[in-house]
Amino acid sequence: MFRNTLIALLLGVLAGCGQPVSFFDAQHYPAKLSDWGIVTRSGNRLVLGQDVDTYDLNTPLFSDYAGKLRTLWIPPGESAVFDADKTLELPVGTILSKTFFYDQHNGQLIRSDQFSGNPADLDLDRTLIIETRLLVHQPHGWDALPYVWDGADAVLKITGDLQTFEFKQTDSSIVLNYQVPSKNECAGCHATDHTSGENQPIGMKARHLNRPHPLEATNQLDRLSQRGLIRLPAGDLPANARWSDAQLHVGDRDVGDWEVSDRDVAHRARSYLDINCGHCHNPRGAADTSGLMLDIASTGPAANRRAMGVCKPPIASGGGSGGNLYSIVPGKPAQSILSYRMRTTDPADRMPEIGRTLVDAEGVAVVDAWLAGMSGECL
């Protein structure tokens, strides 16, 4: 009885004043984002639909310092199946959304990746929302739909978009060629099993979700459980590193200041590579052609060190080698292709191939610290 009341209360909080969500089949995708009812604009606010919940990830994908608002909607009466490693098995009818935005200052975009995750903290008078990507679970699989914002609503743009902005960095501004991925480019990351070619959500894994909810202290997995949407196993659940903590420690690229153990450094770096690279660099991913495996299962202490890049020569990197001989030279990030690919902005060489045009200074610092602490040498 008490439990039911609690659920009702939680649902009441979730429901807010949002509009009901509509689900469309693949033949009838609406041109306007607002028709879904997932995320809509009301004045200078973004409003979530009824039963649409926001969530956050431990270590997120780097997206050129954009702020990101993530939402999950599971159809009433349905539930998900837990998996300790793979993407949670979400029911048909589920809709995930991710809205990308930047705060603006004097006509320039500024870094916005420290967003709280609470839509109430967004003030659209000073924030430019660029796109909302939907992942819609149909009976045939997950469809990816890019919507590009234009004023009060966003419009479906299957072909994606390329928008140019001035982006303000610490002491200068640079041109940001912001890429809205096309439908097929969405699959470039979300077809994590490239052989099947089927899209999968990437963030919806226990290790990414195992952290406090952005609006309250409850752990997100517990919250799903409390809402009756998932049944959790007993015991500790896997968790990637909390990126906000990692950023805190990195400071301004000064890796030497870290007061963390080597194990923490490794966990942060592996968490970073897992979410930024593992969707392609896994044994079934699009980048299995390279023989380089960077998903978290492939970079652990028991991993084949060569497969995760240690003293591994490139296969088909082209200029992506940056003139270096190995993916990872232990102790020498400056000689490691892995680091070079994160530090370059050349479209032919940078990694990830899609979704990054700027350098993620903190990401580089974390990965370089991990490489710097590795022992061994390449003969």
Add this chain to the structure above:
Amino acid sequence: MRATLILLSIGLILSGCGQQPESTGKPSASFEESFRLALETASSGDVILVPAGTHRFNRSLTLNTDGVTIRGEGMDKSILSFAGQVAGAEGLLVNASDFVIEDIAIEDTKGDALKINEGKNIVVRRVRTEWTAGPATENGAYGIYPVQTENTLIEGSVAIGASDAGIYVGQSRQVVVRDSRAEYNVAGIEIENTIHADVYNNVATNNTGGILVFNMPQINQAGHSTRVYNNRIVDNNTPNFAIPGTAVSGVPAGSGMVINSNDRVEIFDNDIKNNQTANILISSYFSANFAGQRELAEEFDPYPETIYIYANRFSGGGEAPDRAALEQVRIALFGEDGHLPDIVWDGIQNPDKLAPEFAICVNNDGAQLLNIDGANENKNPVVDMSGHQCDHAKLPVIELAEI
């Protein structure tokens, strides 16, 4: 959505056969957007037409649907130009099977021009990939690049200016590359970690290395069984412009053919001429100037085995090898005005596989093989045909399944 598609198709068909082509080189924005939409919304069986003209793109194109044909009006008429590209690591990326692309050019991409990642039944016909400013390290890596494909035909195509390989077939099975031309690339045509490939009637000229048959470690599939025949492999003397660290950066300028770590390679009936390092180089992974040569995964076989060279027409070549060690051997053994023999081998063998079935067999009117004694820093280079006057069973013809 459906209505939009049909309208789009009609638009494309019309623009394909009726309208005036863009001849000014100005961006034809409407076609570019409709072409991209056609790729994104394609259904199996679609034929997407590309009218004559230069169509400019500043970000990659991606196709994920099986059974699609992209058809231009000719490799010198229908041009997808990526000069000034700001996003995407390829020009056209295809993640699909039953794919045909023909009579079209892809120019000046930042990265690879045409990458086909995992698919069966692939046809690349009369396609040109080119970096139009000529050889440069900044050029994209690969021109025509199928990887992890099966039943793949590349024919009548042209690849120019790749900073790695012009035509690069990686980790594939059942492949035919024929009637094509590769010029001014680091590697003209490269067959890598591929099982059963026929490479014939091609011209490889003015590359750093003409035709390469390689195996690389850390890849699930070890390649073998490639036939290279009836090709013209001449004047591949362009200085190596690959970025250091890549496999092909170790290829000496002036290499006609290079076999590295690959097995069961048959080379016959080719014209191989005037390649200044050597007309044919055969090496183990150890002396390929690659990184990581001392630490190899146990499952990787670094030795070239069961190589069969016969009935080729050699002339010229070997007079100016692009390696100090080879140059010293040339002068020491053949004199200031001499040249290296047509076939140069590093001499590094698997001690457990010295049986005749693994030998390099040369049955080619007087062509000589030089063993440079690579294992001992070239201390005892020697021309000794005794272990090489042999024959292997011939490899079967590749029969591609009907596409």
